[in-house]
Amino acid sequence: MSGGLEAPSFWWRPPGPAAIALAPLGWLYGAITAGRMARSPAYTAAVPVICVGNFTVGGTGKTPFALALARLLRARGERPVFLTRGYGGRLSGGPPVLLDPDRHGPVEAGDESLLLAAGGPVVITADRAGGARLAETLGSVILMDDGLQNPALAKTVSLALVDAASGTGNGFCLPAGPLRAPVERQLAHVDALVVIGDGVAAGPVEAAARSRGLPAFRARLAARQAPWLKGSRVLAFAGIGRPERFAQSLRTAGAEVAQTRFFGDHHAFTEREAQELLEGAARDGLALVTTAKDRVRLGMSEGDTALARLAQQAKVLDVEMQAEDPQGLAAFLEARLSQGVSPHS
The missing domain is CATH 3.40.50 (Rossmann fold)
Known part of the structure; x- marks a missing residue:
């Protein structure tokens, strides 16, 4: 979770008294988020936008996966630019800023923004549309780190990452569980699933994705x-x-x-x-x-x-994310990028 907060342990167990007591709030939160996701995008960038998001709060490896995508895209002649909110940094709530690692530290930019800088230019802002206007002048494709639930910017491709070991937890929405909205309603805005690591907890989500005809890729963190x-x-x-x-x-x-x-x-x-x-x-x-x-x-x-x-x-x-089928992932991205804005946006 952002802000240094630890996720409640009951989120990752079968629903118990705490989750059930909070379930009505979770239903309300999930419905509001799902409704927000269904809004029409406010802005369509001049370059393709690849969203690297997830269904839950907490880490699923979005930042290392975004870096892996940047490597893959650069190998194919693209010039990726990262668009991130810069969680934990002072710049997050202001106008779009191009990260300068020599001038901006984690207090200003947040930790993940500085890690992304190893893979290309980084634009920091909570204003996704405004950030895209700056990012599209800096490269040929925008990699949006997080933002699956944010409707402000039209996405060309939306990838949802799921941790293989923890899946979607107890299946409840905040604050009863880790989900930001019900999985089925979020899947309506996703183009492909990416299962991270080893485990079977992501099986139900993977089955739901495949029932919709969505491809599911796998990746893992590997130590250098x-x-x-x-x-x-x-x-x-x-x-x-x-x-x-x-x-x-x-x-x-x-x-x-x-x-x-x-x-x-x-x-x-x-x-x-x-x-x-x-x-x-x-x-x-x-x-x-x-x-x-x-x-x-x-x-x-x-x-x-x-x-x-x-x-x-x-x-x-030092670790890096590695796709199990990089050629298949690259072919999928190339096909989707050539089609324009995703119908799920």
């Missing part, structure tokens, strides 16, 4: 070469949507995950938390390891502070 991890005993800490995937990536790379400290998505670390992490690692002889997203947030810390020391000592496990 990290020989220093093999045999290391580590304290893994992260403030991301699916921290258990981070821990599993460390184990796959050969590390022994002796301790974990997980926080809410986009978590802003405090001095006390940094000191506890440093002391815990030193006491037990563990290496501190975090994600690139968390390291971006720590990177603004300066001086003789626990946060600055944590930023210096923590190593980063």
Whole structure:
């Protein structure tokens, strides 16, 4: 979830008393969001728009998948531009801004915007239509990170990412569950499903998508070469949507995950938390390891502070999203981009 909040654990279990008690609010929230999604777009960009979204709140790997799409598009001669809200950054609520990594830090831009900058120009704004007007002058295709439920901008292709291990949770809408709107009503605005990682929890959504004739692709996060991890005993800490995937990536790379400290998505670390992490690692002889997203947030810390020391000592496990069938995904995108705006917009 955005803002450093942790998702309630009951969201990811079969519906119980808490979910059932909140269900009426969830029905209302879901109906409002579904109605909003059905509105006609306010603006159609001069270049194609690929939306990378999801059905739920929380992380499903949208940012690394958007970066993977950018690599795929650049290999085919396109010039992708990212359009993002810049969650957690001060620029989010203002007019569209072209990210300057040398001038804008995570306080201004948010952590994910700075990660996207590795793949191309990044336009930050909550105003999707206004952001598209700027982005279309900078490249040949817009990659919109999140925004499936936002009707302001017409989408050429809408991809919905689903975590294979958690699916859509208990199937309820906020605040009773993690869904932003009922799955069936969201599927009406989707062109393809992308299942991330391993697991069977996404099976019902995948079946629903296929019943509509929608293709379903698969992708997974893969750790880049990290020989220093093999045999290391580590304290893994992260403030991301699916921290258990981070821990599993460390184990796959050969590390022994002796301790974990997980926080809410986009978590802003405090001095006390940094000191506890440093002391815990030193006491037990563990290496501190975090994600690139968390390291971006720590990177603004300066001086003789626990946060600055944590930023210096923590190593980063670099990962990238890899499509299982990149040729099939590329062919699908090329076909859809040649057709113009999606009928689901």
